[in-house]
Amino acid sequence: MNAQGQIIKVGIADMNIAKAPDKIRTSGLGSCVGVVLYEERSTTVGMVHVMLPDSTLGRSNNINLAKFADTGITAMVEQLKLEGIQPYKLKAKIAGGAQMFQFTSSKDTMRIGPRNIEAVKEYLDKYSIPIVAEDTGGNSGRTIEFDPTTKLLNIRTVNQGVRDI
C-alpha cells in the first residue's frame, strides 16, 4: 500500500490534475458541478469545478475557462491529452448541481444547479465521454474526493453522510 499521497485541491471555478497516490478534492459544491475525467488504465485524472453552464453567458473579456461547463470540459480534455490520455478513452463521474435554497421564483438564476448538470452532460456527450456514476441534484452541499487508484468518487454531505460512487 502506498498511501503517502497528498490531496490536490480544486477551488471554485478551478481545475486541476492529480496522479496516484495523490487524491483530488473540491469542497462545498452547491449549485456547482464537480466533473472528474479519467481513463480506466491511467492513474492520472482531472477534475473541474464548474460554476456556470455556458461561456457565452460570460460578460468579461478574459474568461476563466474552468468556470463554465463548455470551456472547462474542453480545457480538461486538452490537458489530459497532453498527459497522453486520448479523449475517446475518457470516462466521467460527476456530482453537485444542488438546489440550495427553495424559492418560489422560477427565475433562471435560481435554477442554476439543474442547468449546470444539463450543460455538463451535454458537453460530455459531445466528446462521447460516458458518465459512469453521478450524484446530482437534491438540495445538499457536497465535498467530493476522487482516488485515481481505485477510481472511486467519495461524496460527503452534511445531512446524508458519506458514500462512494
Add this chain to the structure above:
Amino acid sequence: MMYDSKITSLHLDVLKEIGNIGAAHAATALSTLLNKKIDMKVPKVEMISFDDMMDLAGGPESVVAGIYLRIEGDVTGSMFFVLPVEQANRFIRRLVQDETFNFQTGEVSEIGVSAMQELGNILSGSYLSALSDFTKLKIYPTVPALSVDMVGAIISFGLVELSHISDYVIVIDTAINEEDVPNEESVKGHFLLLPDPESFDAIFRALGVN
C-alpha cells in the same frame, strides 16, 4: 466598469460605513430579540477571490445556517446572514425556549426552522431599511431563504450572478459575537453584503462620492 479601476480609500470608507449602519441596526434587533448582548466588529470591505470569500466565513466545508436574499430596486445584489451552526442552535434554543433544539439532528423541529427564517427576515430587514434610510435609495429585499449546509455550497449560490462578469467580489463583511460566550466558543456570525458591480455607482452617487 468600477470593479478593476478607481476604487479609492474614500470609496472603501463609504462602503464600510454602509456595513456599519446596516449591521448596527441588525445587531440591535438581534440583541433585543434574544435579550442578550451582541458585540459587533468593525466592518471589513474587501475585494477578494471566490475561494477567499469562502474562507471569510470559516472555510468551504464548515457547517452554517445561512440566510440568503436578493436585493432589488435602485441597488441590486445579494445578502447573506451566516451563523456557525452551534451559534444558530444557541439562538434558536433561546428564541423557542427548547434546549434540545439542534439543526444537526435528523428531524429538526418545524418551529425552530421557522424561527430561524423569521430571525433572518428581521435582521436582514433592519440592515437594509437602515441602509435605505441612509442612502435614500429604494431597496427591496426578496423573501429570505434558509439553508443549513456547507459554507461553500451556500455562498457560491450568491456568487452566480456576479460570476458572469468577474472572478472577484467586493464584500462588505460585518462580524458579530455574543458577548457572554467564552472566547474559544465564540465563533462568529457574519452579515455579508455583495452589491452587484453595476450598483456601486448608485451607492456612491447617493452618498455624494464620485
